[in-house]
Amino acid sequence: MKILVVNPGGTSTKVAIYEDERRLAMTNIEHSVEELAKFRSVMDQFDFRRDLVLDELRRHNIPLEFDAVIGRGGLVKPISGGTYEINETLWNDTHHALRQHPCNLGSLLAGDIAKLMPGCKALTADPGVVDELEDEARISGTPDMPRITIWHALNQRAVARRFAREHGTAYDRLNLIMCHMGGGISIAAHRKGRAIDANNALDGEGPFSPNRSGSLPMGDVIRKCMKGQYTDAQMQKYITSRAGLYAHLGTTDVREIVERIAQGDKHAELVLGAMIYHTAKAIASEGAVLYGEVDAIILTGGIAHSDYVTSRLKKRLEYLAPVYIYPGEDEMEALAENALAVLRGEQELKVYK
Numbered sequence: 001m002k003i004l005v006v007n008p009g010g011t012s013t014k015v016a017i018y019e020d021e022r023r024l025a026m027t028n029i030e031h032s033v034e035e036l037a038k039f040r041s042v043m044d045q046f047d048f049r050r051d052l053v054l055d056e057l058r059r060h061n062i063p064l065e066f067d068a069v070i071g072r073g074g075l076v077k078p079i080s081g082g083t084y085e086i087n088e089t090l091w092n093d094t095h096h097a098l099r100q101h102p103c104n105l106g107s108l109l110a111g112d113i114a115k116l117m118p119g120c121k122a123l124t125a126d127p128g129v130v131d132e133l134e135d136e137a138r139i140s141g142t143p144d145m146p147r148i149t150i151w152h153a154l155n156q157r158a159v160a161r162r163f164a165r166e167h168g169t170a171y172d173r174l175n176l177i178m179c180h181m182g183g184g185i186s187i188a189a190h191r192k193g194r195a196i197d198a199n200n201a202l203d204g205e206g207p208f209s210p211n212r213s214g215s216l217p218m219g220d221v222i223r224k225c226m227k228g229q230y231t232d233a234q235m236q237k238y239i240t241s242r243a244g245l246y247a248h249l250g251t252t253d254v255r256e257i258v259e260r261i262a263q264g265d266k267h268a269e270l271v272l273g274a275m276i277y278h279t280a281k282a283i284a285s286e287g288a289v290l291y292g293e294v295d296a297i298i299l300t301g302g303i304a305h306s307d308y309v310t311s312r313l314k315k316r317l318e319y320l321a322p323v324y325i326y327p328g329e330d331e332m333e334a335l336a337e338n339a340l341a342v343l344r345g346e347q348e349l350k351v352y353k
Contacts, residue, residue, distance in 0.1 A: 002065065003339045004113065005332050006053060007072040008105040010183070011036070013049050015056055018336040026332060027056055042100045050109055064117050070339040071110030072331065073127020075099040075150060075202075081130045081157060081195070082350045083338040086111040086122040090352040099150070099202065103128060123349075125338035126154040128202075132194045137289075150202040151186035152301065153195070158334030159300045159326045160190055174295045177286045177321070179313075181303035182329070183252070185209040185279055189286040197289045199282070203240050207278035210252035210303075213243035214278065245271065258308045276309055280316035287320050294321035301329060 007014040011033070016026035029052050039045045057064065071086075076093040084090065086107050094104050107124040114122035130153035138146045156178040157171075164171045172193030179187045185207050188198035199206035208214035216239070224230055230238065246252050248271040249260075260268040287294055297317055299310055304327035314323045341347035 001067045001340055001343045003336050003343075004066045004069045004110075005071075005335045005339075006069065006106060006109045006113070007331055007335065008049055008102045008109065010102055013052060013109075014332060015053055016332045016336065017062065018340070020340060021337075023333070023336070025060070025062075029053070029056060042102055042104060043095065045102075046105055046108055046112075049105055050112055053109065053113065064113075066114075066117060066120055067343055068121040068123055068339045069110040069114040069117075070123040070125060070335045071108070072103050072106030072154070072335065073124040073129070074104035074107055075101055075129055076127065076352075078129050078131030078148060079127070079352065080132060080350070081126050081153060083123055083125040083342050083347060084350045084352045086114075086124060087352055090124070093352075101202070121339075121343070123339050123342065125335055126157055128153055130195065132196060133198070134196045134289075137197045148200055148204065149188075149195075149198040150200045150204065151188055151195075151198040152180035152182065152184075152201070152329070153188075153198075154331050154334050155300060155329040156180055156186070156188055156190070156195070158330045158337070159298060162330070163296065163298055163324065163326070175290050175293050177283055177290070177294055177297045179279065179283050179297070179299050179301075180329070181209070181279070181299065181301040181309070183210055184212045185214070185282075185301075185303075187279075187282050187286060189289040191290060197286060203236060207282050208244040208275055210254065211241050211244050211246045213239040213247075245275065254303050254306050254309065258306060261308075272309075273312075276312045276316075280313050283313070283317055284320060292320075297321050297323045298326055299323065300326040302327070304328070 001020055003018040005016040011031050013029045017024045074094045075097050091111060094107055097104055111122040114120040128150050131149050140147050160176055160178060161171045164174055176190040178190055184201035186199060186201035187206060188195040205215045225235060249257060249268055257268050257272050303309055304325055310325050317323050342349045
């Protein structure tokens with residue numbers, strides 16, 4: 001089975017080709033700030049990114065002969081985990097999604113490219129809006145603002161399955177607390193193969209991250225908006241891409257911050273320490289969700305490469321459960337695995353409604 005994987009991000013579009021489980025090729029098409037500045041919205045980038053993917057295939061003499069094209073899922077309505085065929089309803093909901101993010105282009109690109117090949121399936125899997133919450137987890141302090149999840153569902157579930165295999169068991173037999181640390185920090189309690197609690201790591205709650213605000217003092221937010229300091233669009237942009245470490249220290253690069261700390265920057269030490277503190281606190285709170293029955297705490301994502309961060313998190317969390325480090329992300333492989341399982345009939349192909 002030949003599978004094309006497409007994963008659009010903020011400044012790049014990753015493309016990979018798999019033959020069954022084996023990855024034949026992968027490339028990262030980078031987009032400069034100047035290139036992306038020409039587009040008014042993320043959706044306006046669709047033709048630009050699609051043409052780059054097709055040009056990349058032509059450049060390497062790779063024929064359009066795939067059994068499936070699978071793209072990173074977008075921020076559509078809440079759905080259960082799994083692999084979905086890209087149908088008209090999913091296409092329309094993605095075009096009219098409330099939250100704009102480059103991941104929204106993933107399923108659209110997969111659907112459009114798959115149309116070029118008769119019989120080719122267009123798929124997406126485990127988007128960031130996967131919602132398997134307990135009913136209590138959905139309730140917030142006001143009825144018209146229920147809690148929602150926007151988290152790294154794809155990578156968290158892939159790493160959880162990998163952890164289970166490496167420990168001779170199955171994902172649906174474990175209670176895990178997963179923490180993905182990247183541009184945003186998402187934390188979820190996985191009970192026997194289902195994420196029963198997870199935060200909105202884009203514009204909602206949880207620890208602050210390299211460029212997202214996480215939870216904020218609500219009264220202060222209201223006052224800033226009511227005084228006209230920010231429009232709705234400005235505030236959304238600020239809390240999702242200009243807050244966190246960037247607002248405090250002028251950079252999102254944890255490696256640079258650690259180097260500044262090594263050179264004696266006490267303010268950098270305080271701010272990064274605060275991110276670690278709030279992340280540990282949020283992880284520990286998921287222990288209550290699982291009644292303290294936690295088989296493992298797993299740290300993943302790009303920041304998990306930093307021993308400075310992970311060692312300090314372990315020190316705060318090992319009282320609760322063993323802490324394991326799986327640095328980086330396996331999104332491309334996870335997408336390919338989901339597509340292959342569907343093609344082989346080993347996994348149910350879900351219908352987006």
